[in-house]
Structures are given as C-alpha cells and as structure tokens.
Amino acid sequence: MTGPGSLRESAGRLKTWMGQCFVGTRTVFRGHDLHADLGAMDWIELYLFGITGRRFGAAQLRLLHAMWVHTSYPDARLWNNRVAALAGSVRSTPALGISAAIGMSEAVIYGGHPFVRAIDFLLAARRQVEQGTDLHRIVHEELAQRRIFGYGRPIASVDERLPWLLRLARDVELDRGPHLALAFEVERILVAHDERLKMNYAALTAALAADLGFSVTEFHHFQVPTFLAGMTPCFIEASERPAGTLFPLSCAHVSYEGPAKRRWRALVQRPPNPLP
Structure with a gap:
C-alpha cells in the first residue's frame, strides 16, 4: 500500500519485528528478552544477531572479531582517522568526532x-x-x-x-x-x-x-565499525596537544595559482562632515 492509506496505517504506532523497549519491565530484541536471554552475549555476537538474526559459533566470532582488529590503525594520517583527530584538535566531543570519522569511512576508493x-x-x-x-x-x-x-x-x-x-x-x-x-x-x-x-x-x-x-x-x-578502534586513539592524542596544532600548513605549503601579489592603495583620509 502506498499514499495516504499507508500513512494512516502507520500513524500513531510503530509496527516492528525487530524489538521494543517496555520501559521499567523488559526489552525485546528480535523476539528475545535482551537481558534474560541475550544478556550474556559477546557484543559482536549481539551486533551480528541484530544484523542477521542468526547465531554464530565461537570460531566464526573469533574470525569476525579479527576482521575489525587487524585493520584498527591508530594513524591520524589516514583519511577517516584524520577527521577524528581534527575533531579532537578543535575540542569537539568524542561522539561528534568519531561519528564523522565513521561517516568518512564509506569512501569509494578505499573504505x-x-x-x-x-x-x-x-x-x-x-x-x-x-x-x-x-x-x-x-x-x-x-x-x-x-x-x-x-x-x-x-x-x-x-x-x-x-x-x-x-x-x-x-x-x-x-x-x-x-x-x-x-x-x-x-x-x-x-x-x-x-x-x-x-x-x-x-x-x-x-x-x-x-x-x-x-x-x-x-x-x-x-563492516561499519571496521576502523573504529583506531579512531579513538587519534582523537585522544590530538585532544591532548595544544588546540589547533594538528597538521598545520604554512603559506609556503599552499600552491596558489590566483592573482599575483598586489599593492594596496592607502585610503584617502577625508575630513569629517561638518556639524549641521
């Protein structure tokens, strides 16, 4: 169904098969009680269960963990880590800096x-x-x-x-x-x-x-959090340095191709307007 009918059907309520929080009592996560049934899960196991609805064995989880670990490079020169580090350098918050860096991770050529x-x-x-x-x-x-x-x-x-x-x-x-x-x-x-x-x-x-x-x-x-563990160290290190000192560029490092240097003419000093 499309159009006004579908809007009326959804107005005032949320239809979900994924889960729901019943504040003060329990939370349902893909048909299971999050705390009673899934509370002992490893975090990545829960994350994958949320994505796929499937359970993974210990060997599979170990391999999937390693996919994230082996590419967690705390190098602020990397394109996405640089965003996290610059956020720390200008004293932004961890949530803003890291979320921006994760967004940058969806690069087309690399990422x-x-x-x-x-x-x-x-x-x-x-x-x-x-x-x-x-x-x-x-x-x-x-x-x-x-x-x-x-x-x-x-x-x-x-x-x-x-x-x-x-x-x-x-x-x-x-x-x-x-x-x-x-x-x-x-x-x-x-x-x-x-x-x-x-x-x-x-x-x-x-x-x-x-x-x-x-x-x-x-x-x-x-793969969204693939680079995440390398971002936070870059943010923290930059935030502990003097503000704004990450990757500064002098004018000599800027390749300028605009108009040549010009002499500014001094403004002619005009006498003040006489009082009426």
Missing part, C-alpha cells in the same frame, strides 16, 4: 564502498560459475565495465593484513570455503593482467564473510 562491491562481485561471480560460465570471461567482462574492487591498493600492492587474517582463518578451519577459493582464483587472473592487482583486505574479508553466509546488505552493516 566501506570496496567492501560492499567486493562481496557483491564474489557472490555474483560464484553464481555464474555454478551455472557454467568461465571465470576468466566473468573477470574480463567485469573489467570492461568497471574496476573489480578488492584487488589493488592505492599506496602499496602488498596488503600486510592478509597473512594475519588468513593464518587465523586456517587455525579455526574457516579457510576452505568456495568464495575464498574463488577470490584467490580471481587474483591469479588479475595479476596476470596487471601485477599490481593483488588481493587486498576488502576482497579477503568479503570472501570470508560470504563463506559465513553474509548477504551484501549484512556485510555492509557488519
């Missing part, structure tokens, strides 16, 4: 966008392979239309995070899924095309998540 595009491609590619399409054809047709996210890196082609996450995936025996195998095969095809197109963190985490049953939308929600 949230590649994670989503990577899992979308891998899920679609596997469906096509299962239907008999050659993977080389899939990859080259995709390249003809747009870049394949999850391969290549702006600064260095080698991604230092991959060995650590892969080692953990092997330790918990979650490195044998079809999407991960497909992701490595895509890498072989791409590297033959351009040696700089090695797998990066987006493709690895997307493949592992796809093998855990994540949809594109579920993985999009999961």
